[in-house]
Amino acid sequence: MSEQTIRDRVTTAVSMGREVQGRIYRAGVFGHRPVVPVEPAALEAAAQRRMSPQAWSYVAGSAGQQHTARANLAAFDRHRIVPRMLVDVEERDTSVELFGRRLPAPLLFAPIGVLEMAHREAERAVAEAARTLGLPMVISTQGSLPMEETAAALGDSPRWYQLYWSRDDDVVDSFVARAEAIGSEAIVVTLDTHVLGWRTRDLDVAYLPFARAEGIAQYTSDPAFRRLVEARAQTPSEEPTPRPTVSAVKALVSMARHYPGDLWTNLRSPLPRAAVETFLDVFSRSSLTWDDLATLRERTSLPIVLKGIQDPRDAALALEHGVDGIVVSNHGGRQVDGAIGSLDALPGVVEEVDGRIPVLFDSGVRSGADAFKALALGARAVLVGRPWVYGLALAGADGARTVMEHLWAELDLTMALSGVSSVDQISRDLLA
Structure with missing residues (x-):
């Protein structure tokens, strides 16, 4: 599949689901099974076999007894899709607009640090995958490559920059200036990792x-x-x-x-x-307050997105302080053990924001059906993390691309089978 073919999906109604399915089944006729497993549990198990114990602990591990990580997954199971029938869904549009750019699907590569633990090509491989699909990559502050090298590998593909707010203001200024210079389209401030959580597997x-x-x-x-x-x-x-x-x-x-x-x-x-x-x-500051956001606004004209919001009261404060977007996230369960599942937090934040700024979702997405549920609960797009890292560990750039392609394909088919032909039609009344 060519890069141009995938990018053309922004403006044409190609069925990603049928295309990916067909390619896998045609290969099966010749005895070829997917190198990167499609089933999420099989993907995770294959990646664990490939990765070192240290890498696996870092990527797959969460805080404490892993209660929050399990809560993230369980929250999806509590919401059930109610498909509608006899709706014309022959042509479907998975595209979505964020901050003035039309994206081919409501999927982003979440910021993940220390990717060299998964694959020697690290961000270079992920950038290749993101460029091929035309999906945004959120570049991590904890990158294994300088952001300039990652940007070069991305070409003209969209990129955002995730900021861990350093204790040193000069470092913050420099990071933001560099993020602007590489063409970042948003600054994503991660709020929930001003100290590292109690990560038992790493310990x-x-x-x-x-x-x-x-x-x-x-x-x-x-x-x-x-x-x-x-x-x-x-x-x-x-x-x-x-x-x-x-x-x-x-x-x-x-x-x-x-x-x-x-x-x-x-x-x-x-x-x-x-x-x-x-x-x-x-590395990071625990003394940050809402008033500090004003200094970030002075540093950049880019959209400011806050990642880590779980409480509607914080969503209200985000609006009050003029941010441009929110990511509902609990860092994949890596920070606070026993915290609310991220999907459970999403509806309250969406209600508080009431369409004034985009609300994105992160933490626990393992499939296209999961993405559909988050969109139905009001997310404008979802950030995907661990699954594509598993693909990266298994097959480098091809592995990361394949995992995101599978999520995209399942999202497309779930839309078709639920009776919706565009992302804008995915609504809460499709969930029980």
Whole structure:
């Protein structure tokens, strides 16, 4: 399938569902099964077999006893689709408009950090998948590649930038300016990760990728951050140096490999270790308040989208402070154990917003039918995370593309079978 063929779906009524189904079944005639499993549980199991224990814990794990992650999935099961019959759905339109751009489907690649743990091509592979499909990629602050490299791989495909609000204002200013320079169409401020949640699976393998300089390429490529690193490296540490271990040596090599420059030079330099220590100091701020949004508005004219809203009262405050969009999200269950399922939070936020700004949805989407339910409950579009990371781990760019293509195909077929021919027709009265 060519890139142009997929992008043409923005303006033509091609059935994505039948096309993808037909391709899989035709291949089956010759004995070929999908390399990337279609069934969500099989996809997850295949990815777990492929990934390292550390990578699997980081990508698949959630907070505490995983209660919130399970609540996200259970919330979808409580809503049932009620199909309507004898409706002309021969031609269907899955496109949607967001911030002035018409997208071929209401699906976005959610911001996911440390993608090098899933595949060596990391954001480069995801950008290729997003470009082929014409779907937006939300570039993570915790990227394995500088945002400029990801943008180059995206070509003219839409991209948003996810901002973790650093403790250092110069770093924030620099990130926002760089995001504008690469053509970002929105700034997505993640609110719910000003500290890391109690992630038991990561803790049990005692592995924090950032401590090895994985997933901090946005920082080490940033001039404002580099100034902080250089100043820190000039200040001798007063902490005693522990006796080295094999694991510690591997971590130091990882830091040197990830820091810009020559590996052997970096191994003799204090800068890579200083970069990790600086990152851990300035990663995010717990002192942010609603009033700080005004300073972000001064920094950029891009739409500001708040990700992590769960309470209608916060949605009201978001409107009061002039934001341009909301993502209802609990970070895939990775932050607060025992929190409300994200889909359960969606209707209250949608009601409060009342159409004044777009409400997007994130956390727990595993299928096109899930996406349909979120759209029926008022979401304008959905962000998909873990599933395409599993595809990335299995088959790189082709794997990430295939997973999103499968979601898109199922969404299209669910629309047809439910009696709707456009995304705008998906409404709450189609759910029991």
